Amino acid sequence: MSSEDNLLSLLIDSDQLEANLGNTNLLVIDVSCSRESYDNGHIPGAVFLDYRRLFNGHSPVPNKLPTQEQLSLLFSELGLSRDTHVVAYDDEGGGWAGRLLWTLDVIGHARYSYLNGGILAWRADDKAQEQEQTLPQASHYQAEHINLHERIELDELKSKIGTENFAVWDSRSRGEYEGTSSKAERAGHIPTAVHYEWTEAMDKENELRIRDMAEIITELQTKGLTIDQEIATYCQSHHRSGFTWLLGKILGFKQVRAYDGSWNEWGNRSDTPIET
Structure with missing residues (x-):
């Protein structure tokens, strides 16, 4: 863009x-x-x-x-x-x-x-607000699934685990990542996944604005997520990873893809590898 x-x-x-x-x-x-x-x-x-x-x-x-x-x-x-x-x-x-x-x-x-x-x-920032509902003016928009490189699905993700220059970013809580808590039948994380919880990038003292981006990039690099990799990010339902996908775009990462099935799919199947 x-x-x-x-x-x-x-x-x-x-x-x-x-x-x-x-x-x-x-x-x-x-x-x-x-x-x-x-x-x-x-x-x-x-x-x-x-x-x-x-x-x-x-x-x-x-x-x-x-x-x-x-x-x-x-x-x-x-x-x-x-x-x-x-x-x-x-x-x-x-x-x-x-x-x-x-x-x-x-x-x-x-x-x-x-x-x-x-x-x-x-x-x-003391900007003007309103409480009255704004009703949109309807249009005729034809949506198509075009940029599928922004999305990664289960079979492709399974095939890429452990391959060169490919990384997995788990944006859930530490407990979900380690398998001590779970919102699915099975607990743990996708093999090789790096844990960086979505809220770590937010400034909790500054209205959840994104923290200093150079610091975030350094933190991600330390964990093994680098700007030149293809990265698949996920959470439980591709809600928290909605932010980490966006963050990767903002930081200028080469390719960040979202696994929208996330743990709700991966953790509820019997044929997916899991680490804890």
Whole structure:
């Protein structure tokens, strides 16, 4: 994605967004964890998206990428067009916002930005908020699964484990990684996976904005995740790894791919290798 082709850069702050509010090509989407957060105060003009619309909802792995038909309906309801520049934010440091932007990338829509720190930063910066719901103007958007290199599925991931210049990034909690806690039938992590919990990159004293990026890159390199690798990132449902996928893009990693099946798929199968 070239910044020259976009209204805004990938990572923006509240001042940059504020200066562009009202632009007819701008669509601000609130992907907060609850509708209550949106109703309590949101960025002027922002539309609300229930994060569950970013899952296909089909068994046995309901958290996987929605179908093209589901995505066409969703983004038509949101009023997306090929010229729309999306700004995504949430109230938790970037997990759901990252999942949304990953979804846009998969369908070939590269005009997007992430508001650093989301609504928490917006409020801390004393920016204007509104409580009245903004209803999007519907469009006719045809979504297709185009950029599948942004996604990695189970069979390909299994085949690449341990291969040269390929790494796996586990963004879950330490307990989930070590197998002392589990949200699936089996506990542990994908073999060779490096653990770097998603919240480690957030400044908890500064509204969950992304910490100093040079420090994060050094920390990741120390753990074995380098900028020139192909990296597959996952969590339980590709929510927390929505942020780590986004973080990799922001840091300029060569290729970060999301395993949207995540542990909800891997840990509930009997034919997947596991380490603890």
